[in-house]
Every structure is written in structure tokens, then in C-alpha cells.
Amino acid sequence: MTNRKPYVREMKRTWWKDHPFYRFYMVREATVLPLIFFTLCLTFGLGCLVKGPEAWQGWLDFMANPVVIVLNILALAGSLFHAQTFFSMMPQVMPIKVKGKALDKKVVVLAQWAAVAAISLFVLVLV
Structure with missing residues (x-):
């Protein structure tokens, strides 16, 4: 056996920030974060709809919050961006x-x- 150490290349946590392709990829994949919030909101909305008018009105009041509106606009923008990148790749893939x-x-x-x-x-x- 040899006493040599194998070469281990140092990899920083922010390695992807140095390459435009990977930076774009990470931004594209990050669009899922507001979509998770949107999906959870819709799921709870369906649950409130089943519970009755008071719960439904509470959910509507929550959805009228300006922070929630901004997050939903971000989710819409993220999903449109994701769709645009997917649609532009589709003719090359298939x-x-x-x-x-x-x-x-x-x-x-x-x-x-x-x-x-x-x-x-x-x-x-x-x-």
C-alpha cells in the first residue's frame, strides 16, 4: 500500500455562481419555491371550502394579504419563466x-x- 493521499479538488458552496449557465439553471430551479407556497395555499383553500363559509372567508382574508399577493405574483412569474424555458428547449429535445x-x-x-x-x-x- 502507498502512503500517498488522493487528490481532492476543493469545491466551494458557491461554485455555481461563477458560471452563467449554472447560475441560470439555479434561478430556473428556484422558481419552485414560490410555487410550493402557492400549492399549499390552494390545498388549504380547498380544506377551508369543505369546512364551511366561515373557514372559507378566513382563507379569502388570508389570500387578500399584500404579502400573499406578492408571493402569488412571484409564483406566477416563476411558472411563466419555467414554462418559457421548457418550451424553448422542447424542439431541441423532441x-x-x-x-x-x-x-x-x-x-x-x-x-x-x-x-x-x-x-x-x-x-x-x-x-
């Missing part, structure tokens, strides 16, 4: 071919946004 030719990337991305708009409009009409 190219769609029609009659043997790949569709233009812009067409695929715009089709996805059109689907989001159509589904959102459908949900708004239902409500």
Missing part, C-alpha cells in the same frame, strides 16, 4: 417532424403558448 421535415422551432414554441392560452381561456370561461 423535434417534431411533418412529412419528413422538422418543424421550425418557433412554430413549435408558439404552438405550445397557443395551447396554454386556449386552455387558460377555457378554464376562465368555466369559472
Whole structure:
């Protein structure tokens, strides 16, 4: 056996801050944090809806808090940012071919946004 120590490269906790690609990746992945809050709010809202009018009104009052409104706006911005980055990657990951030719990337991305708009409009009409 040898007495040599193996080389261990030092890795700082903030290594990702030095590279734009990793910084962008970390920001994209951090968009989940406000979405967790939003999901928890909706879950508790459903629970309050089941409990009765008083609980529902309490939840509505909580949702009217300016801090909660700001967090929900952040969640919306984060989800739109996440969707935009996902939609822009999709033509590269899964190219769609029609009659043997790949569709233009812009067409695929715009089709996805059109689907989001159509589904959102459908949900708004239902409500």
C-alpha cells in the first residue's frame, strides 16, 4: 500500500455562481419555491371550502394579504419563466417532424403558448 493521499479538488458552496449557465439553471430551479407556497395555499383553500363559509372567508382574508399577493405574483412569474424555458428547449429535445421535415422551432414554441392560452381561456370561461 502507498502512503500517498488522493487528490481532492476543493469545491466551494458557491461554485455555481461563477458560471452563467449554472447560475441560470439555479434561478430556473428556484422558481419552485414560490410555487410550493402557492400549492399549499390552494390545498388549504380547498380544506377551508369543505369546512364551511366561515373557514372559507378566513382563507379569502388570508389570500387578500399584500404579502400573499406578492408571493402569488412571484409564483406566477416563476411558472411563466419555467414554462418559457421548457418550451424553448422542447424542439431541441423532441423535434417534431411533418412529412419528413422538422418543424421550425418557433412554430413549435408558439404552438405550445397557443395551447396554454386556449386552455387558460377555457378554464376562465368555466369559472
